[in-house]
Amino acid sequence: FDLKGKIEKIINLISKSCIEIIADPELYKTLKKHFIDQHDKQRENHRTWLITNKFNDKAHEFSIENQHPTGQSETKNSIRTSDFAILANNKKIIIGEALNFSGQNSNSVDQKIIKHLQKLTVNYNQSKLDNLIFLTYYEGNSEKFYESYENYLKHFDNCTQLGFKCKNMIDDMTSAAQEVNSASVKIAKSIHSYSNNSENEFSIYHFYLDFSEKK
Numbered sequence: 001f002d003l004k005g006k007i008e009k010i011i012n013l014i015s016k017s018c019i020e021i022i023a024d025p026e027l028y029k030t031l032k033k034h035f036i037d038q039h040d041k042q043r044e045n046h047r048t049w050l051i052t053n054k055f056n057d058k059a060h061e062f063s064i065e066n067q068h069p070t071g072q073s074e075t076k077n078s079i080r081t082s083d084f085a086i087l088a089n090n091k092k093i094i095i096g097e098a099l100n101f102s103g104q105n106s107n108s109v110d111q112k113i114i115k116h117l118q119k120l121t122v123n124y125n126q127s128k129l130d131n132l133i134f135l136t137y138y139e140g141n142s143e144k145f146y147e148s149y150e151n152y153l154k155h156f157d158n159c160t161q162l163g164f165k166c167k168n169m170i171d172d173m174t175s176a177a178q179e180v181n182s183a184s185v186k187i188a189k190s191i192h193s194y195s196n197n198s199e200n201e202f203s204i205y206h207f208y209l210d211f212s213e214k215k
Contacts, residue, residue: 006088007131010062011177011205017054018209019182031213032139040100047137048098052084063087068095082124095124096133102140105151117162128200135207142212149186149208167191184210
């Protein structure tokens, strides 16, 4: 069971799926203007559903389950669901979380992002999976997408609010993870540990996706 090889394939397939969807927003109805009530969760769920469906169309050895039951709610009074889980041979190997975001991470990683990362790593990852995926659907100024992503990378290493250690610098892996480079899909990887040794080490794959409305 070559987990490393499978993870590389999964990251590449998600990248391909995202690139196709972002390239044709009118076809896939992914922008804020397509949602009359401007409901944040509705847009987020729709984008995640599109990405996971396209992934399932492409992947033959993997499958994604949307709204996968896992972990506890923030109040610990009920079971919550991660936005998606990826399975190989019916075994769950990845869980993922997504959010809409329009900020710039100017002085630090935005608190909205921190909150969702905490849910993914602490509330949902009860089984201590080694690999997690975090999708940020950027809805801010289209001209500042790259700046927002660069700020995210810059401040992530110094973030002390996540509740786990960052074992090395967050690494931009956009070019390595894409067969065709896209300016709208950025990918980074960070490695962490819940403890002071490598026994509880895990990786987060950060997708920063440009869903801004181009003028």
